[in-house]
Amino acid sequence: MNIQGQLNQEQIAWRAAQDIEDGAYVNLGIGFPEKVAAYTIEGREPIFHTENGVLGFGRAPEKGEEDWDLINAGKKAITLKPGAAFFDHATSFAMIRGGHLDVAILGALQVAENGDLANWRVGDKGVPAVGGAMDLVNGAKRVAVLTDHVTRDGKPKLVEACSFPLTGVGCVTRVYTSLAVIDVDIAHQRFVLVEKLPHLSMDDLQSVTGAKLHVEGGVGDLEVPELS
């Protein structure tokens, strides 16, 4: 299926940013999820956490101004905001595992309708690496995923059961895709459609989704500004 007008990564990140409350403590996964910070809503002040022991960091420094002792979990240089704090790795993961983070936003290979997430390994080949993902999905109060709705070769990423190795079981509560916003009703093991691109029919969306999309009440329009 060739879908017109899919959201790009910037637009998916923008949509996820709309749901971040003022004062929320937020951990953004390496790469794509990091883009969410740039779309923080005016007047809201989320506080960003990074696994390697910083709360309250801000934008990347200008090129040439990097201090390589001041990086995020993606090993990119960062800057501090007033009110920042440093701490060791045990304290950093106490924040995560202890349920102190409000939101963790991660990428995904697959999300299942029971909330299972696979995002760290495709198969048995190559070098495996897990980082902090398994701690984040078990610790944050709200675990959200950003992802293209389907893989590059058109396979569904929202599935009945993950075929890739799991990162965590029953952990994802919301998925922001290039086509829709979908909640995971973990208790009833089902996807609930929250918003979809307005021009997309339910049938078209269902046809690229690997598990049944339920509807509760209405479905909103996923409306996002032009961004690139």
Added chain:
Amino acid sequence: MNIQGQLNQEQIAWRAAQDIEDGAYVNLGIGFPEKVAAYTIEGREPIFHTENGVLGFGRAPEKGEEDWDLINAGKKAITLKPGAAFFDHATSFAMIRGGHLDVAILGALQVAENGDLANWRVGDKGVPAVGGAMDLVNGAKRVAVLTDHVTRDGKPKLVEACSFPLTGVGCVTRVYTSLAVIDVDIAHQRFVLVEKLPHLSMDDLQSVTGAKLHVEGGVGDLEVPELS
């Protein structure tokens, strides 16, 4: 038995101080064991730890100079030496439980020949209180006890098996008493006499000791200066 020339608490503390190495990390129990610090050997610099989160404290302040945020585990005001450090209670007991302390010196109700210690409770009456004793006896590399050799009513405190509730099992390695210095050979569950007051016969000492005193090689003279 009426024993002449028993050591007083100051003298027992003095003897224990002779065994503290330069640079040793030492925790002294509340009360009697605290006296050991005053007899630190010239030229040696043990570093004193207190459960409530201080390493490197020194003498009590002058009266009127107390800062009640700066106390030891006995809630007495202390002062700091250069190189001191503050830390929280979890870190303080990580030092203890993690085997980082070289020596813990405690008081005792009873010590058994298998190294068991009873020092926190006499019976079921009254208000029980344990503090950090159970952690100290399981954590420090060397656990020593300071005690009168017998109770006020003449009963042995060194026994075959403790009758009072235990603080820890197989933990005490040396006992400094008012009559002798006795090692506990935990592996073989026996007391080994190291030093005794010179004027005291082996029979006299054995008669006030509730378990057999073994001798390995020679027995030294317990010689201590006049102190009060």
Added chain:
Amino acid sequence: MNKGFATTAEAVADILDGATVMIGGFGGSGAPIELIHALIDAGPKNLTVINNNAGNGHVGLAAMIEQGMVARLICSFPKSKDPKAFTDRYLAGEIELELVPQGTLAERIRAGGAGIPAFYTPTAYGTELGENKPTAEFDGKPYVQERWLKADFALVKAELGDPYGNLTYRLAARNFNPLMATAAATTIAQVSRLVPAGGIDPEAVVTPGIFVNRLVEVPNPQQEEVLNQAEARYP
């Protein structure tokens, strides 16, 4: 972001009957006297209190106990110079005591804050305080399994605080305060000085603000030991 409250009374107003409350401090060092006294004014009953001690004299925790607010106490050392408030009620069977070795108490609180539901410690193995707890052997040595401790509220005393809730502590007044700050659903800190954001060096922060929900500035806080020397009583 501003976690500041105007008064201690407002900061503790929603601590209701039956709540579990951690109270920082070791004896009087680091004890949040003004928050405790505000809680006495509010007067909730049937509280479970977690503190290293059981109060001294007739102020602070001892006063809470005298007011009959505490149904259950979890502590390591319920003795002090003047332990009458606790002792009388304990011997009368009016207050339940869970005695916990001090290092185990600290670690259970830390575990509560860090999302570790249980851990093993050598402490108390083979003693009556280890009885009726699961045990296990690791590398040939026996250990006791201990569970995390959490609370509805933590009352802590800090030195500096900023609007984000970052805290520093004064001298040995640190003790249990940073641990308890992590282990309660709502952590309330009294700070001797509230500074603007950026007023605490990020490297000097002891308790990062994520663990702190409410701050009240209490300049020149009272010291339990000094109050007791003056034979003070509250209320």
Added chain:
Amino acid sequence: MNKGFATTAEAVADILDGATVMIGGFGGSGAPIELIHALIDAGPKNLTVINNNAGNGHVGLAAMIEQGMVARLICSFPKSKDPKAFTDRYLAGEIELELVPQGTLAERIRAGGAGIPAFYTPTAYGTELGENKPTAEFDGKPYVQERWLKADFALVKAELGDPYGNLTYRLAARNFNPLMATAAATTIAQVSRLVPAGGIDPEAVVTPGIFVNRLVEVPNPQQEEVLNQAEARYP
């Protein structure tokens, strides 16, 4: 008391074949490059290394791996911009990998330092990294049991050090360094500046000296990231 050593070479001289070595840092931040390079000069083989990563480029841990010194690596994320040193040896079956979730790695090291032989965590439950580990349910939720990690040596990078071994860290270079300092039989710290006793405010100490055995002053330490941008190689 003086834990100071004159050179990095002397400080690491007794790290022998087969040792388990914790190396601080997260990527290049907090990586004790000069201690690692001194260890490469000494050249022990068959080491087990515990680090969050597996090196980057051809300096530091990556260079140790290239020199064939590392038989086993315990880490959470063996990938980097230039992971060739590890990747080649791993795919050739020349290096054993124990992959541990990052928070579990941190907590296992902390447990090693704190005398906690095992603890329970929700992390990795139901995943292949939780397989073959004991599990237990607490309050209706499943957890995995994890064991402590200890080492013969820890190499850490700090900012200030005093003769007692008290340490502070620079910015986010703190990361694993304070944990590893607690979990090794012998902890060796390189410090950017050695100050006299009293030169660190007791309230500002991050790692108390009891955890540190040896100190070497390395002014203006090298930064792995900067070395890699310059395409440096060691030796």
